[in-house]
Amino acid sequence: MWVKLMGIVSISMGACRAFVTAPTFRGRMANTASSVLFSTAPNLSPPSVVLDRVFESDKRPIILFDGVCNLCNNAVNLALDWDPNNRLRFCALQSNVGRSLLQVHGREADDISSIVFVTPDGAYIKSDAILGITQELNPLPFIPLRPFAKLATNVVPTFLRDLIYDGVADNRYSIMGKRNECRFDADGEFDDKFVDDRLAEV
Secondary structure, three states: OHHHHOEEEEOOOOOOOOOOOOOOOOOOOEOOOOOOOOOOOOOEOOHHHHHHHHHHOOOOOEEEEOOOEHHHHHHHHHHHHOOOOOOOEEEEOOOHHHHHHHHHOOOOOOOOOOOEEEEOOEEEEHHHHHHHHHOOOOOEOOEOOHHHHHHHHHHOOHHHHHHHHHHHHOOHHHHHOEOOEEEEOOOOOOOOOEOOHHHHEO
16 A cells, blocks of 8 residues: 555665765764765755755654665554654655765764654664654554653663664564665655655755
């Protein structure tokens, strides 16, 4: 069913864009860094400019997900269903906007090792990202997940949460495979949910 709803674009080698090198991540939550290098790809704006653009008129947080991972795409489907209040936006890690947001928060542009939850104030990875996303979801009427997510954040140690996350993330292609196509909202049905990649252009 979701194949009908979501558009896909053909790519080569399982990536949406060519990769370039950028600085490494500096911490669990990284604030905007003005000294981060930006992509030398032609016609692309510096990452700091892209960051300003994506939050200029829309403060909703953005989920950066692996666009060629079937497990990740199924999780996006679930999040779309569980976000009736339209609190979240989505963007592939491999897209120009995704790569720019990775760089401006100190991660390498081609680092797709973790989901990233980007807010106007910073970015979260691994289990912190999952719990941040969970706080915004509402799978059933009058049953928000925010209290459960906050409880897990306070009760379960970070190292244990990340250990479980890494176990799934490191084997995500083995669990459900990967595609040679990158997901995006081609038919416009979720136009307001997926970040326009043209925001990365000059």
